[in-house]
Amino acid sequence: MxxxxxxxxxxxxxxxxxxxxxxxxxxxxxxxxxxxxxxxxxxxxxxxxxxxxxxxxxxxxxxxxxxxxxxxxxxxxxxxxxxxxxxxxxxxxxxxxxxxxxxxxxxxxxxxxxxxxxxxxxxxxxxxxxxxxxxxxxxxxLPVAGLTAHQALTQSAGIKLDGSGKETNILITAASGGVGHYAVQLAKLGNTHVTATCGARNIEFVKSLGADEVLDYKTPDGAALKSPSGRKYDAVIHCASAMPWSTFEPNLSSNGKVIDITPGPRALLTFALGKLTFSKKQLVPLLLIAKKENLDFLVELVKEGKLKxxxxxxxxxxxxxxxxxxxxxxxxxxxxxxxxxxx
CATH class of the missing domain: 3.90.180.10 (Medium-chain alcohol dehydrogenases, catalytic domain)
Known part of the structure; x- marks a missing residue:
């Protein structure tokens, strides 16, 4: 679009x-x-x-x-x-x-x-x-990339951007991309520990956005999505291309979610199977629903210097x-x- x-x-x-x-x-x-x-x-x-x-x-x-x-x-x-x-x-x-x-x-x-x-x-x-x-x-x-990051964090992952929620461990893949670089900044407004993946050349850039841990996705640990501090993720904002559920599943907490912003057929099948088997670990496809109040919120954050x-x-x-x-x-x-x- x-x-x-x-x-x-x-x-x-x-x-x-x-x-x-x-x-x-x-x-x-x-x-x-x-x-x-x-x-x-x-x-x-x-x-x-x-x-x-x-x-x-x-x-x-x-x-x-x-x-x-x-x-x-x-x-x-x-x-x-x-x-x-x-x-x-x-x-x-x-x-x-x-x-x-x-x-x-x-x-x-x-x-x-x-x-x-x-x-x-x-x-x-x-x-x-x-x-x-x-x-x-x-x-x-802001209207697509920013709103997608906002919806994934607040509605799908349940993060409160005023910092009032409980501490949450978040993984953001492709964190130096359009949605990813907004997601890192917005997540850090909440009570979150952010692990992020990106290419080697963008590691320092993603750190500058506020990420607590950054993985080169081409390294073994990066490809496996393993947190350097051994954390399990309560939510994954998946901004990268297709990745099998078997890579996410061992890194999730007991009720962990993977929010896929570009779900393909395999992701939709994983979502359906999770629902049918009542799995506590879920893959959640995201369809952006633009809302005026959310766009206004993001513009205000940019104005205040809290989002770039x-x-x-x-x-x-x-x-x-x-x-x-x-x-x-x-x-x-x-x-x-x-x-x-x-x-």
């Missing part, structure tokens, strides 16, 4: 709809990576009543985006070709909480497109104000065709591309 964005509300949006065109990126077939994206000019469509029209400043690209383009989510997404990741569908006559010129962070709907255009729309119910202390680039990572979005580079979207397929898995701006540190 070309989902998260930072933007400003467009002025005179109703007059713009249908009378102007916008620049966007479009693909009309599965596959092709960056080379499959075409620069096009399309009309700015008419608004819906509960949406805000946004002038794009920054948007992020997540793994589901390249999966959609590659055809891994067919026949559900995209619903039709050509697909414009950033198609504007309007401004709402019933929007009350925002006015022209407001800076915002919003969650876009991948059913209708995303943020690779000059303008995009978002539901008012999934749009929050962006204070001056939070840059467009910092805000752009780490960005490697910014690349103009005009150069998108020159980028490799790996870049399509990271962060994208309306006019620039943000690349999270590799896992």
């Amino acid at each position: 070309f989902l998260p964005l930072s933007a400003s509300l467009a002025s005179s949006p109703v007059a713009m709809a249908g009378n102007r065109t916008m620049h966007a990126l479009q693909y009309d077939t599965y596959g092709g990576g960056p080379a499959g994206l075409k620069h096009v000019d399309v009309p700015v469509p008419s608004p819906k009543k509960d949406e805000v029209l946004l002038k794009m400043e920054a948007t992020s690209l997540n793994p589901v985006d390249w999966k959609m383009q590659k055809g891994m989510l067919r026949p559900l997404f995209p619903r039709k070709f050509p697909y414009i990741p950033g198609e504007v569908i309007g401004v709402g006559s019933e929007v009350k909480d925002f006015k022209a010129g407001d800076k915002v962070v919003a969650f876009l709907n991948h059913l209708t497109g995303g943020g690779l255009a000059e303008f995009a729309v978002a539901k008012e119910s999934l749009t929050v104000r962006r204070p001056p202390e939070v840059s467009a680039a910092e805000g752009a990572g 979005t780490v960005i490697d580079s910014s690349i103009p979207s005009a150069k998108l065709k020159k980028l490799g397929p790996r870049v399509l898995m990271v962060m994208l701006l309306g006019r620039s591309l943000l690349n999270h540190r590799g896992i």
